[in-house]
Amino acid sequence: MSRISELFARKKERVLNVYCTAGFPQVDSTVKVMKALQAHGADLIELGMPYSDPLADGPVIQHSSSIAIAGGMTIAKLFEQLKEFRKEIRLPVVLMGYMNPVLQYGFEKFCSDAAAVGIDGLILPDLPIYEFETEYGAIIKKHGLDFIFLVTPETSVERIKKLDGLSSGFLYAVSSSSTTGSNKNIGDTEQYLQQLKGLGLRNPVLVGFGIKDKASFDAASKHANGAIIGSAFIKALETNPSVENSVKAFMDSILVR
Amino acid sequence: MTEQVTPFDKLRVTYKQPSEQGYYGSFGGAYIPEMLHRNVEELRTKYLEIINEEGFQKEFRELLKDYAGRPTPLYHAKRLSDRYKATVYLKREDLCHTGAHKINNTIGQILLAERLGKKRIIAETGAGQHGVATATVCALKGVQCIVYMGEKDIERQAPNVARMKMLGATVIPATSGSKTLKDATNEAIRDWINNPNDTHYIIGSVVGPHPYPDMVARFQSVISEEMRWQLKEKTGSELPNYVIACVGGGSNAAGAFYHYLDEPSVQLVAVEAAGEGVNSGKSAATTQLGKPGILHGSKSLLMQTEDGQVVEPHSISAGLDYPGIGPLHAHLFESGRAVFMSATDNKALNAAFELAKLEGIIPALESAHALHALKMINFKKSDVVVICLSGRGDKDLATYMEHMK
Numbered sequence: 203m204s205r206i207s208e209l210f211a212r213k214k215e216r217v218l219n220v221y222c223t224a225g226f227p228q229v230d231s232t233v234k235v236m237k238a239l240q241a242h243g244a245d246l247i248e249l250g251m252p253y254s255d256p257l258a259d260g261p262v263i264q265h266s267s268s269i270a271i272a273g274g275m276t277i278a279k280l281f282e283q284l285k286e287f288r289k290e291i292r293l294p295v296v297l298m299g300y301m302n303p304v305l306q307y308g309f310e311k312f313c314s315d316a317a318a319v320g321i322d323g324l325i326l327p328d329l330p331i332y333e334f335e336t337e338y339g340a341i342i343k344k345h346g347l348d349f350i351f352l353v354t355p356e357t358s359v360e361r362i363k364k365l366d367g368l369s370s371g372f373l374y375a376v377s378s379s380s381t382t383g384s385n386k387n388i389g390d391t392e393q394y395l396q397q398l399k400g401l402g403l404r405n406p407v408l409v410g411f412g413i414k415d416k417a418s419f420d421a422a423s424k425h426a427n428g429a430i431i432g433s434a435f436i437k438a439l440e441t442n443p444s445v446e447n448s449v450k451a452f453m454d455s456i457l458v459r
Numbered sequence: 460m461t462e463q464v465t466p467f468d469k470l471r472v473t474y475k476q477p478s479e480q481g482y483y484g485s486f487g488g489a490y491i492p493e494m495l496h497r498n499v500e501e502l503r504t505k506y507l508e509i510i511n512e513e514g515f516q517k518e519f520r521e522l523l524k525d526y527a528g529r530p531t532p533l534y535h536a537k538r539l540s541d542r543y544k545a546t547v548y549l550k551r552e553d554l555c556h557t558g559a560h561k562i563n564n565t566i567g568q569i570l571l572a573e574r575l576g577k578k579r580i581i582a583e584t585g586a587g588q589h590g591v592a593t594a595t596v597c598a599l600k601g602v603q604c605i606v607y608m609g610e611k612d613i614e615r616q617a618p619n620v621a622r623m624k625m626l627g628a629t630v631i632p633a634t635s636g637s638k639t640l641k642d643a644t645n646e647a648i649r650d651w652i653n654n655p656n657d658t659h660y661i662i663g664s665v666v667g668p669h670p671y672p673d674m675v676a677r678f679q680s681v682i683s684e685e686m687r688w689q690l691k692e693k694t695g696s697e698l699p700n701y702v703i704a705c706v707g708g709g710s711n712a713a714g715a716f717y718h719y720l721d722e723p724s725v726q727l728v729a730v731e732a733a734g735e736g737v738n739s740g741k742s743a744a745t746t747q748l749g750k751p752g753i754l755h756g757s758k759s760l761l762m763q764t765e766d767g768q769v770v771e772p773h774s775i776s777a778g779l780d781y782p783g784i785g786p787l788h789a790h791l792f793e794s795g796r797a798v799f800m801s802a803t804d805n806k807a808l809n810a811a812f813e814l815a816k817l818e819g820i821i822p823a824l825e826s827a828h829a830l831h832a833l834k835m836i837n838f839k840k841s842d843v844v845v846i847c848l849s850g851r852g853d854k855d856l857a858t859y860m861e862h863m864k
Contacts, residue, residue, distance in 0.1 A: 254636060254768040255754060257648050258492040264635050276766040301490055302753045306767030327492040328753065332480050352493040356655050365493075379494055379655040 205294035205322045206348055206371040209245060210406045210427065217428025218419065218456065219246040219408050220435050221298065223266040224283070225275030226252075227439050232283045233290075235439070238449035240293050243457050246408075247291075248325065248430060251277055251299030258327045260383035262433035266440070277307045281315045288320035296323035296350060296371070309338060313345040323348030323371045334368060350374050355394045359401065366403040373405040375426060377412050383433030384412050395425035416456050431456065474720035474796060475676075477787075481669020481757070484793060486786035489668035491756045494652040498660075499756075501575065503670045509574050510567065510677065522566045523681060526599070527556045529563075531682075533689035533845070538817040545838035548699070549820070549848045550686055552711060559823065559850030560679060560711045561592035565661055567678030569596040572659035579603045579658045583647040585612055585640030585707075586777030587619025588823075588850060589663030594628035604628040607646040609639035612777060619854060637771040640781055644755050664708025665785030668756030672713075672785050679714025686845055687718055694843055701836070703728040704847040705828040706799075707743070707779035709788040711849035716797065726798065728836070729788060730828045732774035733801035743772035744801040745784040746792045754782065759789040775804035775858065776824035778850075802831035808862050810834075811852060823850030824858065 209217065220239050224232045236247055252267035252275050259267070277299075287295075297316060304312050304326065316324070324347055329338060334349070342349050348371030353362045356379055366373050375398055378386040391409075398407055409422035410430030422429035435452055442448030474483070481487040481503075491499055509515055523529040531551045540547045552560035565582075572580060580597050582604070584590030590606040597604035606623055610632040613620055623630050636642040644662075651660045665672040665679075687697040702719055704712035706729040719725040734742035742748060745760050752761030754769055762770040762782040774780045784792075791797035802810070811827035814820050822830065826849045838844065852859065 255641065255645055257645060257755075258494065258652065260649070261635070268636070271768055278766070300753075302761070302763065302769070303767030305752060306750070306763065306765065328490045328756070330489060330491065330496075333488060333490070354494050354496075356497040357493060358497075361496075376494060380653045381494075381649045384653065 204348060204371065206246070209294055210372065213245060214406070214427055216423045217245045217406070217408060218243065219248055219428065219430040220244045221248040221250055221430060221432030222439070223250040223252055223263065223270050223436060224280045225270030225273055226266040226436070227269070227445070229270065229273035229275055230283070231445055232280065233287050234445050235449065236287065236291055236295070238446050239453070240291055242450050242453035244293060244453065245428065247293055247295045248298050248432070249295055251280060251297060251303060253300040253303055256300060258381055260381040260433060262383045262436050266436045277303055277312065281319055284319040284321070294322045296325055296348070297321055298325040301326055301328050310341050313341055313347055317345040317347055321347065323350055325350045325374060327352055331364065331368065339368065352376050354379060355391060362398070362401060366405055369405050371405065372427070373403060373407050374430070375407050375409045377409050377422065380411055382411055386412050392425065395422070399425050416458060419456050474791070475717065477669065477673050481673070483786050483790035485751070486757070486759045486789040487669055487672060488758050489756055490753045490758060491668045492652070494655070495648070495668070498651065498655060499668050502674070505575070506571065506670050506674050509571055515570055515574065518570055519567055523563065527562045527566060528554060529681065530685045530689070531555060533686060533693065535693065536818050539814070539833070542817065543833045543838060544840055545842040545844050547833070548690070548843070548845045550682060550715065550845055552682065552847060552849045553820070553822065553826065553851035557588070557592045557595050558853060559588045559592070560682060560714060561589045561663060562595065563681055563714065564663065564675050564678040564710060565589070565592040565596045568659070568661040569600050569602070572661070573600060575659060577657060577659035579605070579654065580661055581605045581607065581647050581650050581658055582661045582663060583607050583640065583643040584663065585609070585643070585780055586854065587612070587616040587623065588778060588854070590628070590630070591619055591622045591626070593661050593663070594623040594626035597628065598626045605650065606630050607633050607643040607650070609633045609637070609643045611638045612640065612643070616777065616854070639771065640777070641769060648755065664710040665713045665787055666708045666755055666757065666783060672757065672787055675710055676713040676717055676787060679710050680717035682711065682714035682847060683716065683718035686715070690843070690845070698722055698725055699843040699845045701726045701728055701842065701844040702847070703730065703829050703832045703844065705730045705779060705825050705849060706784060706788055707732065707781045707825065708783065709785040711847050713785060713787055715845070715847035720796070727791065727796065728832050729791070729797050729799045730832050731799060731801040732776055732779035732807070732828055733803045734773040734775070736803055737801060741773035743774040743779050743781065745782065746799045747801060749784070757786050759786045760784050760792070775807065776828065778823070778825040779828065800832055800835055802828040806831045811859065820848070821852035822848055823852050824855045826850055
């Protein structure tokens with residue numbers, strides 16, 4: 203059983219997935235941030251690989267990516283940093299990024315190196331179904347990685363079922379039609395999340411985009427297995443120079459009962 | 460010429476038509492996040508049907524004629540011909556309304572947007588030519604227009620910013636990344652993600668996810684359609700020996716090449732911007748410097764670092780200042796169907812001054828790159844050469860004046 207499946211077998215509600223940009227706030231912060239997230243209550247980590255042209259991301263994640271790239275972050279460097287991370291981190295970790303840097307690294311080598319360091323799954327928002335089915339899906343599977351597709355309020359039921367069928371680990375439900383870090387109100391998407399719940403999907407569902415605090419995390423968790431927080435966490439990292447303190451303060455604010 | 464067959468491309472039989480999934484050889488496709496899927500899929504399934512409708516064609520043709528001023532002349536440049544010892548024709552896209560070929564595409568796309576029921580238009584622009592052409596057709600149709608433009612380009616291209624504003628468009632500065640055309644395109648795509656219901660994105664070149672490269676090429680193909688009958692009138696044959704065009708993203712080249720793609724006797728020549736020199740670190744010669752990669756939703760040749768971060772290109776001409784190239788052109792390059800050359804900033808400037816003095820035509824800096832090819836090819840006396848003069852040079856006067864000092 204994969205680490206992600208184990209997590210969802212154990213915990214079906216309020217699963218908290220936190221996104222962080224590799225190499226941010228400092229190029230060597232990657233593992234430090236992940237350790238702090240584990241210590242302060244995250245269930246899953248989505249580790250972003252910075253890209254110069256992140257189409258699906260809003261200004262906050264774009265900015266963190268630019269800082270990481272300027273600091274010298276690359277995929278090769280990331281795998282170097284992650285070489286020993288499984289000695290300390292037991293949480294499932296998925297890598298999120300865009301196709302171009304992965305293609306330059308070599309798609310198969312990327313999957314093989316990711317699996318070797320102990321990565322559990324991939325989110326590549328600009329890898330579409332056709333190319334997944336004809337070329338890349340088999341490589342991902344061969345290396346035992348989960349692949350997580352996105353669905354949005356605009357995605358048809360038929361297509362949601364297709365994307366659910368191709369995904370493993372979990373399904374990423376984008377809360378509203380937006381880039382990451384938007385201010386659209388999560389309350390408006392309740393109907394869509396309820397509809398997703400009613401489809402009897404094979405994967406657990408995590409809601410992302412616009413989840414920024416306890417209220418929005420609670421609202422998203424009502425109709426899904428949990429949620430993903432990204433931009434709000436990056437902002438918290440940006441404002442507080444101590445990684446340990448900012449992670450603790452942020453996680454406490456989300457998880458307080 | 461043997462066709463390249465790849466796993467993605469078993470259906471495509473000519474250079475003109477990409478496969479159902481938008482592949483030209485191994486280039487193209489639609490590498491888009493799910494948030495864009497519904498809009499792009501709507502276009503993919505409807506664009507051919509809509510643009511082939513009789514009513515669409517009638518309105519498109521009428522606007523090209525009465526509004527954009529087509530057909531544009533095919534001008535026999537006699538003094539240029541004497542100098543280069545061949546028969547040189549200029550396809551005068553610079554005489555189109557708004558001063559460049561860009562209007563051919565924006566007229567087509569605004570009519571398409573209207574038929575799709577879209578009420579809001581977004582566009583990206585570099586030098587501002589596509590932004591002006593988009594603002595123009597939006598004014599014509601009374602539709603809201605938002606143009607994304609790099610913060611740096613807004614400073615460099617003040618007259619075009621003013622034109623867009625006068626035409627009623629809102630110009631939004633792109634402040635991310637390098638603050639130029641690539642980032643303006645990112646911002647336009649992000650806008651589309653955030654406005655999935657009422658908005659159509661008018662891309663200005665043969666780039667972006669399928670079906671944009673094919674759709675834009677079809678709207679621009681009026682250029683070579685006219686070239687064929689105009690040449691027939693003037694020379695007795697529809698086929699020249701050479702067709703030469705500049706390539707940034709490649710929309711005027713796609714239009715000038717289109718009806719000759721499957722005519723192997725016609726040598727197609729694409730001229731890229733070498734900037735300060737191909738190996739100077741300040742260049743935009745994508746086929747020389749790029750590797751296969753994905754940007755703005757399609758797989759093509761792309762200037763990038765070893766780690767796959769997109770590199771900021773350089774050219775004196777803002778319209779060629781793009782790190783990629785349309786997937787059709789990447790395929791023409793890879794298969795050898797077109798010859799790719801490049802012209803430096805200085806060579807382009809010299810070619811512009813030469814045309815001004817020999818023919819009384821001030822070309823856009825972009826088009827001046829194509830003119831430089833005359834110096835790089837050994838013509839036979841009997842050769843018929845058509846150069847696509849994609850735009851006029853008014854917008855570049857400040858640069859030209861600088862050069863005259």
